Amino acid sequence: MINFNKHVAIGIIGAGTMGTGIAQVAATFGHRVVIFDQQKEQLNRSHENLTNVINRLVNKQKIDQRDGENILSRVTFTNSINDLASMGLIIEAIVEDLEVKKELFANLEDLVNENCFLATNTSSLSITSIAAACRIPQRVIGLHFFNPPPLMPLVEIVPGILTGSSVKEVLFNLMKEWGKVPVVAKDTPGFIVNKVARSFYGEALRIYEEGIADIPRIDYAMKRIGKFRMGPFELMDLIGNDVNYKVTETVFREFYYDQRYKPSITQKRYVEAGLYGRKSGKGFYDYTELQNAQLDELEPDSKLDSMIFERIIVMLINEAADTLMYNIASKEDIDLAMLNGVNYPKGLFKWADELGLDFVASRLSDLYEMYHEDRYRTSPIIAKMAKTNEKFYPNAKDF
Numbered sequence: 001m002i003n004f005n006k007h008v009a010i011g012i013i014g015a016g017t018m019g020t021g022i023a024q025v026a027a028t029f030g031h032r033v034v035i036f037d038q039q040k041e042q043l044n045r046s047h048e049n050l051t052n053v054i055n056r057l058v059n060k061q062k063i064d065q066r067d068g069e070n071i072l073s074r075v076t077f078t079n080s081i082n083d084l085a086s087m088g089l090i091i092e093a094i095v096e097d098l099e100v101k102k103e104l105f106a107n108l109e110d111l112v113n114e115n116c117f118l119a120t121n122t123s124s125l126s127i128t129s130i131a132a133a134c135r136i137p138q139r140v141i142g143l144h145f146f147n148p149p150p151l152m153p154l155v156e157i158v159p160g161i162l163t164g165s166s167v168k169e170v171l172f173n174l175m176k177e178w179g180k181v182p183v184v185a186k187d188t189p190g191f192i193v194n195k196v197a198r199s200f201y202g203e204a205l206r207i208y209e210e211g212i213a214d215i216p217r218i219d220y221a222m223k224r225i226g227k228f229r230m231g232p233f234e235l236m237d238l239i240g241n242d243v244n245y246k247v248t249e250t251v252f253r254e255f256y257y258d259q260r261y262k263p264s265i266t267q268k269r270y271v272e273a274g275l276y277g278r279k280s281g282k283g284f285y286d287y288t289e290l291q292n293a294q295l296d297e298l299e300p301d302s303k304l305d306s307m308i309f310e311r312i313i314v315m316l317i318n319e320a321a322d323t324l325m326y327n328i329a330s331k332e333d334i335d336l337a338m339l340n341g342v343n344y345p346k347g348l349f350k351w352a353d354e355l356g357l358d359f360v361a362s363r364l365s366d367l368y369e370m371y372h373e374d375r376y377r378t379s380p381i382i383a384k385m386a387k388t389n390e391k392f393y394p395n396a397k398d399f
């Protein structure tokens with residue numbers, strides 16, 4: 001089997017946030033990188049952003065001047081796709097539109113040589129569908145980086161059903177070489193992170209909609225008890241309510257309207273009102289004023305805080321368990337994904353073991369008893385493990 005090394009030239013398509021970040025990672029490792037975009041001004045912006053980031057790293061003495069210059073010299077920018085003809089790996093990071101991506105991949109095949117691997121950074125589209133538009137679908141794979149790529153360690157490697165197993169292995173090894181944490185996910189909607197994390201937002205919104213607690217209280221509870229770096233509403237504001245809502249809507253639709261992913265009308269209204277979050281100045285919080293003032297003023301309310309935390313965490317664990325049941329990824333990879341893709345303080349299966357599977361199962365059945373909604377059905381894995389008193393990691397050293 002071939003293995004990629006730094007002598008393989010990397011093509012990046014799309015000079016936006018993700019394309020520029022992935023280019024930085026590849027060039028830092030030592031690859032020659034060519035970034036292609038249709039829009040000249042995007043290429044200029046990407047060049048400027050990359051230069052600023054590298055200069056900042058040099059000024060902060062994170063890298064020395066020489067390394068900084070070398071990284072920048074390895075990256076070139078082009079608005080001619082023909083400049084990608086000799087690449088060994090191309091990573092696409094253009095607009096999230098299936099038809100546009102399929103057309104691009106089909107055209108790429110006329111340009112590159114037979115051995116070039118083609119990867120897409122899509123967050124939500126079917127890899128199999130993109131691959132099926134190609135003459136050699138075996139070489140097409142999902143390589144899902146997280147934002148910002150130079151800082152977030154996780155890369156979800158997503159083979160479509162037509163992808164060759166050697167492509168998966170070569171890219172898995174390459175991501176390790178780049179210092180990333182690769183995990184393998186089945187080609188299913190939202191892969192691992194964007195599927196499992198839905199409960200973090202969805203259940204928080206539901207608690208708010210029912211009037212059980214207000215927004216600052218829910219964020220406070222998740223931070224104080226769960227030790228999450230950000231509460232669900234702070235995180236939705238950071239991601240952007242427009243983007244977050246769209247992902248939920250896509251996952252909901254793609255899972256044939258499974259009620260677990262039902263989008264929130266409250267969030268939809270925030271989107272309609274233009275209350276996107278930080279980028280628009282206002283979302284669930286007002287960023288034109290002091291940011292965390294509302295949270296800092298809160299005092300613990302042990303009973304309510306615990307109730308909020310427990311409800312959200314058992315829903316997350318339930319979602320992780322179903323992801324495991326459907327073989328979307330291994331339990332180790334699901335835990336690694338949530339730790340390294342969205343900075344969860346603990347892997348969800350580790351958390352389940354700590355809380356006890358009987359506790360998780362009984363909280364879930366309380367919720368189901370109360371609402372009788374399919375959303376709260378207990379994953380068979382949780383139900384079975386609670387009965388037999390099992391742990392996900394019976395040996396503490398496996399964590």
Ligand SMILES: NC(=O)c1ccc[n+]([C@@H]2O[C@H](COP(=O)([O-])OP(=O)(O)OC[C@H]3O[C@@H](n4cnc5c(N)ncnc54)[C@H](O)[C@@H]3O)[C@@H](O)[C@H]2O)c1
Binds near residue numbers: 013015095144
């Ligand atoms: N932003 C994120 O947080 C994030 C995280 C993970 C994955 N993704 C995925 O990465 C991809 C890119 O996202 P982004 O946030 O960097 O987008 P972006 O809007 O910042 O950049 C997209 C770039 O692609 C260019 N482009 C569009 N169509 C093109 C085409 N046909 N040929 C060449 N260039 C084209 C645009 O000019 C733009 O520069 C999407 O598939 C997105 O779902 C985004």
